[in-house]
Amino acid sequence: MTEVTSTSTQAKETSAADAADSTATAARPSAGSGRGSRPLLEVRGVTKRFGGIQALSNVSLEVAPGETVGLIGPNGAGKTTLFDCVNGLMHPDAGTVIFDGQRIDGMPVYRRARLGIGRTFQKIELFAGxxxxxxxxxxxxxxxxxxxxxxxxxxxxxxxxxxxxxxxxxxxxxxxxxxxxxxxxxxxxxxxxxxxxxxxxxxxPRLLLLDEPSSGLDSNETTALAAVLTVVRRDFGTAMLLVEHDLDMVAAAVTRVYVLDFGRMIASGPLDDVLSDDAVRAAYLGQAPLAPS
Amino acid sequence: MSQFLSYAIPGLPYGCVFALLGMGLVLTYQTSAVFNLAFGAQAYASALVFYVCVSDGWPTWAAFLVSVVFGAPLLGVVIDLGLFRFVRSRPVLVKLVAALGLLIVIPAVLQVAFGTSNRYSPPSLWLSPSTVYFRVLGDPINGGELSTVIVTAAVALLLSLMFHFTQTGLRMRAMAESPRMVQLAGLSAERVGMTSWMLSSFLAGLAGVIIAPVFGSLQSLNFTQLLVAAVAAAAAGSLVSLPYTFLGGVILGILEEVLGGYLPSGNVLSSGLRPGFPFIVLLALLLFLPGLRRRWGRTDDPLAACDPPPAPIASTMRDPALYRATRIGTTVFVIAFVLSCLTWITDNWVFTLSQALALSIVFLSLVLLTGMSGQISLCQAAFAGVGAFTAGQLAMHFNLSILVGIVAAGVVAALVGVVVALPALRVGGLALALATLAFGLLADNIGFQFSWSLNGDSGISLPRPTLGPINFSSDRSFFLLIIVVLAICIAIVEAIRRGTTGRQLAALRGSELAAASIGINPARTKIGVFALSAGLAGVGGALYGSLDSSVSASDFNTLVSLVFVVVVATVGVYTVEGAIEAGLAYVLLNNLVTSSLPSSWASLLEIVFGAGAVVYVLHPEGVIEYLKRFAIEHLVRGGGERAEAEVLA
Known part of the structure; x- marks a missing residue:
C-alpha cells in the first residue's frame, strides 16, 4: 500500500471543492459544535482504483463524535466504496483512515467493528436461516x-x-x-x-455507517426508520455517516453533507448551501433549482 | 537439455489429457455453476464401455461411436436432466454432495453392469502405441502419444472457434453470467445447459478413452486421481479461461514427467511425489492466484435470491410436548440399548455396533464442520488415519496406553487440520473442498505409506487399552468405552452449538460480510472449528483402529472420505442424531451387503449412498431429517398446522 497522503496533497483539491470548502468551514463541527477538537472519524486523501476506473480520488472527510453527516452523490459516485474503505471491506490504494485518533486502514473488518464502527449494507446482508x-x-x-x-x-x-x-x-x-x-x-x-x-x-457503535437505509422502503417504513434514527442520535449519541438518495430524510437527519461525484469530493457544508452550490448543481443535481420540500 | 526433453516429451500426451478434462470442468462450471467432481468417473465410464466393445470384437470406430460420440453425451444429458439442472442455485455443499454421489454411483453401477473382473491393457483409440512414427531429438514418438496430441489440439481449436464465433458459444457465455437472465432474453436456459453438459461429457469420454492405454488396467480410482490434475489445470485458467486451462494442463503434464525423470527411484517419497505433484500444484495455485480466489468466492447467480428459503429442520419444529416425549423416549431407548449390548446381544453384534459408534464420532466431526459451519472437508478419513497411527505408534514405540494415545490422536489430528485449513480457509467453500481432497490424496500416496505412519497396506497394530485394573480387551467393555467417548464428543459438539461459537458459525454461514462487520473474526473461528473437527475425526479413527486391533492405509483412503461425506450428508448433517444414524446405517448396511448378498452386489452400498446423495439435492436437510419433518407435519400436527409449516417453508 502507498504511504500516507499528507495534508499537502489534501490541499490539491479542485477549485470546485475549494469553493465548497470555504462555505463549509463555518459548519465544521470542530468550529461550530463545540464538541472538542478531535474528530471521531477522519478520512484523509483516500484513493481507490479498480483497474482503469478511479473510484475514489483523494477524498477527505471528518465526522465529529455524535454528529450526523450526510454523504450524497449520484449512483456510481463512490459512496459505497468510501464506506467499504472506512469499514475495512476494501483497502484504499492511498490515504489514511483514522478512527478516534488511531490509524485503522490496514486493519481487518472485524477489528474495526470491535473499535466501534457499525454499518448497514445497501444490498441487505442478514444471517440467512x-x-x-x-x-x-x-x-x-x-x-x-x-x-x-x-x-x-x-x-x-x-x-x-x-x-x-x-x-x-x-x-x-x-x-x-x-x-x-x-x-x-x-x-x-x-x-x-x-x-x-x-x-x-x-x-x-460510536460510528454508524448507513448505506441507503431507505432504499426499497415505502413512505411509511421510511418515516419509521427516520424516527428510529432520531431516537438513536438522541439516546445513544451515536455518530452517523448517512448515504441516502432521499433528500428529505437527509435534510431531517444531518447537520451537514459531503458531495461525491465520480470519486471526487466536490462540495461539503450545510445541505441548503451545498444544494445551491453551482458546482454541485452542475455535476450532480442538474441545472434546475432543487431543495428539500 | 536433451535429457530434459527426453523427460518432457512423453509428458505432452499426459498434459493433453489433463487439458481436455480441465476444459470440460471449466465448461460445466461456467454454464451450470457445478464443479463436477464426477468428471473422472464419466471418463472412466467411456473408457470401460470402449474396452468392453473392443474386447467383444467390435471395430474400433464403432466402439468409439458408442462409448464417446453417443454414450458420453447421453450420460451428460442424463445427469443434467436427472440432477444438475436442479442444483444450480443451491449452496456449494449441495452441489458438491450431488457430484460426489455421482462420482461414487457411476463406477459402482458399472461394476454391477459389467462385472468386477480385472481389465488389463486397455486398447488404444487410433494409432498403435507400439508403432514408433518418428523421433524428436532422438526420442521415439509412438502412435498413442501422437494421436493424443493431434486429437487434443483439434478439439481445443474447435472448442475455441465454437465459443467465439457461434451463437451456441455466445449463449453458453451468457449462461455463465446468469441462466435466469438467459431465460429473460427469451432463450431456454435448460437447452443451453444441456448442450454444454453434452459437450463437456464428450470431452470427458474422449479423454478417458485416450488416456486408458497409459494405465496397466482399467480402474476407476486412476480416473478419480486424474481429476485432481484436471482441477489444477482448470485452476490455472482461474476456472474461466479455456486457453489458460489448456496451457495449464499441458505444462502440468510435462512437469510431472520431468519431475518423475529426475527424482531418484525406489523410495516412498519419489514414488509418491509424482502422482502427488498435481495436488501440490493445486494447493500452490489456491494460495497464490488471487483471481482464482475471487472466482471461487463467487458461487451464485445474481438472481439467486428469487429462490425460496430452505425448509426448517425438524428439530426446530418440535412443540414442547412432542419435544419432551422425544427426549424421554430417546433416553429410555439409549439406556435399553446400552444395557442390551452389555447383556444379551451376541459378541458379533456388539462388535458391529461398536464399529458403528466409533464411526459416528468421525461422522460427528462432519456435523460440526459441515452442518454447523457450512464448510466441506473431503479428507476426514485422512484425519481419522492420522489419529489412528498416532495412537498406534505411541503405543508401539513408547508403550503408551491407548487411552492417552486417543487424546494425543485428537491433538495431532487437530494440528494437522490447522495446517491443511490455513491456506484454504480464507477462500472458503469449493477451494477448501479441493484443498482437502488434494491433502487426502497426498496422504494416501505418501503420508500413510511410511512405516512410521500407517505403513501402507501392511498396516500397524493397535492394542486395546487398559485403565488401571479395568481391561478393555473384551468387546463389551470396549463398547462401554466407546459409548463414554461418544458421549463426551456429543457434549462438545452440543456445547459449541449452544455457545457463542455456534452463533458465530451460524452468522458466518449466513453472511460472512455481515459477520465480520459485527466483529466476528472469520478466519479464527473457522480454523478453530476445522481443527476441532479434525481432532474429533482423529479420536474416532484411533478408537476404530483400537477396536479392530489393526489398521492400514486402505481403511482411511480418499474414497472412504468421500463416502463419509456422502453418507452423513444423506442421512442428516445438521444434527448430532444424524451422525449416529449415519454411523449405524453405514456399518449395518455394509454388514448386510458383505454377509448376506452375493459378491456381485458388493457395490450395492455405494449405489445406495450415492443415490442417497442425489436424493439429498431435493432434501438438503438429510433424508432422515426430512422423514422426521414429514412425520411431524403429517402425522402429529395435522392439517391446519401443516399449512402453516408450508408457508414457513
Whole structure:
C-alpha cells in the first residue's frame, strides 16, 4: 500500500471543492459544535482504483463524535466504496483512515467493528436461516467479546439474562416484536433493514455507517426508520455517516453533507448551501433549482 | 537439455489429457455453476464401455461411436436432466454432495453392469502405441502419444472457434453470467445447459478413452486421481479461461514427467511425489492466484435470491410436548440399548455396533464442520488415519496406553487440520473442498505409506487399552468405552452449538460480510472449528483402529472420505442424531451387503449412498431429517398446522 497522503496533497483539491470548502468551514463541527477538537472519524486523501476506473480520488472527510453527516452523490459516485474503505471491506490504494485518533486502514473488518464502527449494507446482508432475535443476539454477544471456544466447551457459552433482556429491548424499540422469532428470509425488506440497523445498534457503535437505509422502503417504513434514527442520535449519541438518495430524510437527519461525484469530493457544508452550490448543481443535481420540500 | 526433453516429451500426451478434462470442468462450471467432481468417473465410464466393445470384437470406430460420440453425451444429458439442472442455485455443499454421489454411483453401477473382473491393457483409440512414427531429438514418438496430441489440439481449436464465433458459444457465455437472465432474453436456459453438459461429457469420454492405454488396467480410482490434475489445470485458467486451462494442463503434464525423470527411484517419497505433484500444484495455485480466489468466492447467480428459503429442520419444529416425549423416549431407548449390548446381544453384534459408534464420532466431526459451519472437508478419513497411527505408534514405540494415545490422536489430528485449513480457509467453500481432497490424496500416496505412519497396506497394530485394573480387551467393555467417548464428543459438539461459537458459525454461514462487520473474526473461528473437527475425526479413527486391533492405509483412503461425506450428508448433517444414524446405517448396511448378498452386489452400498446423495439435492436437510419433518407435519400436527409449516417453508 502507498504511504500516507499528507495534508499537502489534501490541499490539491479542485477549485470546485475549494469553493465548497470555504462555505463549509463555518459548519465544521470542530468550529461550530463545540464538541472538542478531535474528530471521531477522519478520512484523509483516500484513493481507490479498480483497474482503469478511479473510484475514489483523494477524498477527505471528518465526522465529529455524535454528529450526523450526510454523504450524497449520484449512483456510481463512490459512496459505497468510501464506506467499504472506512469499514475495512476494501483497502484504499492511498490515504489514511483514522478512527478516534488511531490509524485503522490496514486493519481487518472485524477489528474495526470491535473499535466501534457499525454499518448497514445497501444490498441487505442478514444471517440467512437465523431468526430476528438470533441475528441481534450474535451481535450482542460479540459486543461483550468474552465468547471463547473453551468457554463453550465448559458449557459456559449461553447468553446471560442481561443479554437476552438487551436484545428484547432492541426488538421492542424497533417494533419488531411480531417477527422476533421469524427467520430472516421470511420478513419484508423494510423489516430486514430495521434488523440490520438493530444488529449494528445492539453493539452500541460510536460510528454508524448507513448505506441507503431507505432504499426499497415505502413512505411509511421510511418515516419509521427516520424516527428510529432520531431516537438513536438522541439516546445513544451515536455518530452517523448517512448515504441516502432521499433528500428529505437527509435534510431531517444531518447537520451537514459531503458531495461525491465520480470519486471526487466536490462540495461539503450545510445541505441548503451545498444544494445551491453551482458546482454541485452542475455535476450532480442538474441545472434546475432543487431543495428539500 | 536433451535429457530434459527426453523427460518432457512423453509428458505432452499426459498434459493433453489433463487439458481436455480441465476444459470440460471449466465448461460445466461456467454454464451450470457445478464443479463436477464426477468428471473422472464419466471418463472412466467411456473408457470401460470402449474396452468392453473392443474386447467383444467390435471395430474400433464403432466402439468409439458408442462409448464417446453417443454414450458420453447421453450420460451428460442424463445427469443434467436427472440432477444438475436442479442444483444450480443451491449452496456449494449441495452441489458438491450431488457430484460426489455421482462420482461414487457411476463406477459402482458399472461394476454391477459389467462385472468386477480385472481389465488389463486397455486398447488404444487410433494409432498403435507400439508403432514408433518418428523421433524428436532422438526420442521415439509412438502412435498413442501422437494421436493424443493431434486429437487434443483439434478439439481445443474447435472448442475455441465454437465459443467465439457461434451463437451456441455466445449463449453458453451468457449462461455463465446468469441462466435466469438467459431465460429473460427469451432463450431456454435448460437447452443451453444441456448442450454444454453434452459437450463437456464428450470431452470427458474422449479423454478417458485416450488416456486408458497409459494405465496397466482399467480402474476407476486412476480416473478419480486424474481429476485432481484436471482441477489444477482448470485452476490455472482461474476456472474461466479455456486457453489458460489448456496451457495449464499441458505444462502440468510435462512437469510431472520431468519431475518423475529426475527424482531418484525406489523410495516412498519419489514414488509418491509424482502422482502427488498435481495436488501440490493445486494447493500452490489456491494460495497464490488471487483471481482464482475471487472466482471461487463467487458461487451464485445474481438472481439467486428469487429462490425460496430452505425448509426448517425438524428439530426446530418440535412443540414442547412432542419435544419432551422425544427426549424421554430417546433416553429410555439409549439406556435399553446400552444395557442390551452389555447383556444379551451376541459378541458379533456388539462388535458391529461398536464399529458403528466409533464411526459416528468421525461422522460427528462432519456435523460440526459441515452442518454447523457450512464448510466441506473431503479428507476426514485422512484425519481419522492420522489419529489412528498416532495412537498406534505411541503405543508401539513408547508403550503408551491407548487411552492417552486417543487424546494425543485428537491433538495431532487437530494440528494437522490447522495446517491443511490455513491456506484454504480464507477462500472458503469449493477451494477448501479441493484443498482437502488434494491433502487426502497426498496422504494416501505418501503420508500413510511410511512405516512410521500407517505403513501402507501392511498396516500397524493397535492394542486395546487398559485403565488401571479395568481391561478393555473384551468387546463389551470396549463398547462401554466407546459409548463414554461418544458421549463426551456429543457434549462438545452440543456445547459449541449452544455457545457463542455456534452463533458465530451460524452468522458466518449466513453472511460472512455481515459477520465480520459485527466483529466476528472469520478466519479464527473457522480454523478453530476445522481443527476441532479434525481432532474429533482423529479420536474416532484411533478408537476404530483400537477396536479392530489393526489398521492400514486402505481403511482411511480418499474414497472412504468421500463416502463419509456422502453418507452423513444423506442421512442428516445438521444434527448430532444424524451422525449416529449415519454411523449405524453405514456399518449395518455394509454388514448386510458383505454377509448376506452375493459378491456381485458388493457395490450395492455405494449405489445406495450415492443415490442417497442425489436424493439429498431435493432434501438438503438429510433424508432422515426430512422423514422426521414429514412425520411431524403429517402425522402429529395435522392439517391446519401443516399449512402453516408450508408457508414457513
Amino acid at each position: 437465523a431468526t430476528v432475535r438470533e441475528q441481534l443476539m450474535v451481535a450482542e454477544r460479540e459486543k461483550r467479546g468474552d465468547g471463547r471456544l473453551w468457554k463453550d466447551l465448559l458449557w459456559r457459552g449461553a447468553p446471560s439474562p442481561e443479554e437476552v433482556d438487551e436484545v428484547d429491548q432492541m426488538v421492542k424499540s424497533l417494533g419488531l416484536e411480531d417477527v422476533a422469532d421469524t427467520p430472516a428470509e421470511a420478513i419484508s425488506l423494510g423489516q430486514g433493514r430495521l434488523v440490520e440497523l438493530g444488529r449494528a445498534l445492539v453493539q452500541r
